[in-house]
Amino acid sequence: MSELRQDPTTHDWVIIAKERAKRPSEFKKDNITRPYFPAHSESCPFCPGNEHRTPEAKVVYGEPGRWKTRVVPNKFAALRPEGNTEREEWGLFRKSPGYGNHEVIIETPRHDNFIPFMNDTEVEGLIRVYRDRYHALKKDPAIRTVIILKNHGRGAGTSLEHPHSQVVASPIVPPFVRRRYEIAIQHYDNTGRCLYCDLRENELEASERIVAETDYFVVVHPFASRYPFETWLMPKVHNSSFGNTSDEEIKDLSRVLKEVLLKLYVSLENPDYNLVIHTAPVDDEHKSYFLWHIQIIPRLTLAAGFELGSGIYINIALQRLSEILK
């Protein structure tokens, strides 16, 4: 018997289809066991020696000639800091120029230095770069939202192997974000508490879906996970914006993020995944009703017609990362 579960943050429903459940080994990629990646690739535009193949760097971390992290404009930017943000309307059609910013963070000079293999200082440095870019891009007064994300592997929408992240700064707050806000505001108005903090406490109490807990973070496969092994990293200290994260929290986060991505890497053999930092719009950095958090979505299954047509996701696995590694 399957189960319908409602996500308290979106009110969307998920079908947990136990009868279709797969073991982790069944998700492993068909032909590949632990693909080999070289430390350096001649043909990779992100590898040292090929710096001329990216747009000119906006920031370079490290010493001259020995960079650690490069921040470059996305060559195929979805949004660019050109033109204006004026809306135009004709009948029901509303549009505006694609103003904004779209950067690529080349995380490391090494082609094969994925987060699980980085040392603690490197991961911590990367998350500090995320925070730096958040603050740099929000300075533009036209920007309303900064989205920091990472696509890992072809099935997650990237063809570039070299470890990289992206930052998108947008002049609009997406309705997707607004809707989560409305739900969180209603909860706050009713209870006087942050919905996401309540959710974190409920998950801790239920305890069955907790992946890890540190001084500053709780890692959980949420109750209404849309995807097998969907994983959320939630701060323990209320804070609506990733931009406000303290150095101490970042240090703690870097350790636990590395641990979680290593668990994923080992147990599912380097799965494709998306990682997204969900943070408040820049006008709402100090709100009581929202908690910034990280969502990691392994791309083990495909959304099909039912998901596209109903918004209801069918999730066929419920194991915990912590369990399958025992």
Add this chain to the structure above:
Amino acid sequence: MSELRQDPTTHDWVIIAKERAKRPSEFKKDNITRPYFPAHSESCPFCPGNEHRTPEAKVVYGEPGRWKTRVVPNKFAALRPEGNTEREEWGLFRKSPGYGNHEVIIETPRHDNFIPFMNDTEVEGLIRVYRDRYHALKKDPAIRTVIILKNHGRGAGTSLEHPHSQVVASPIVPPFVRRRYEIAIQHYDNTGRCLYCDLRENELEASERIVAETDYFVVVHPFASRYPFETWLMPKVHNSSFGNTSDEEIKDLSRVLKEVLLKLYVSLENPDYNLVIHTAPVDDEHKSYFLWHIQIIPRLTLAAGFELGSGIYINIALQRLSEILK
């Protein structure tokens, strides 16, 4: 320069990234040109001779021993007509048993008889089966929504080649559907007109995205298409429910659906796609503010972290099917 466009039916934004635009040939599958499918496959559970490999048929169309279409329960049903629909709550967690119905329509005995190759009578027959199943499943008083859909190809979420569709009857109205409703109701309350009918008329007037027009249907790549070659089939006569479709409309629809799917098949070389019939919840079959319609989503690109994190889709193609076949 890219462009932000807002979908008037969901208020979600789409980025039309002209600079990333691909020609149709660039979307064609890497290794396959027009894969060969046999007329019959020994190993296919949907081929004649293997009827015992599906759950017992609920309806069989055609003559005994020579069926044309079989309707069977989904062997891996996401929802089943067992148990009840009672919600249970614990803290913020709300759940209910996976009550409902999930059927597979085996469209044809021929393994390779895709809709573009069916004769007119066969396509018309299939759409009548869709309507029959809608009416059969909505009879259950617990059912609120009936979703009819088709997944074609691995990239669209199915591993079964044999032409088949699915019908899912759900005891909940998904928030995804409710949100579109709220937007449509507000438009109706403001203007006295159906949002979708207005949209259809706006698209006809703009004319640049029209794929086909018949006596009863307009086929269009909508203004704020989320996916390359996303295609909507919209009725010309206002009607909120697919269940109310007349025989004459079905006849007309079968011709134009076949034409559109043939155009897709030829121009993009048998692309993976999802097809979904968006129809009003069963309690709302005669509403003035919603128009049932079909959405076809070719799966040529993958939603990545940005789409999952923002709900904003980046669409990299704007060609029309009608143009690329000229």
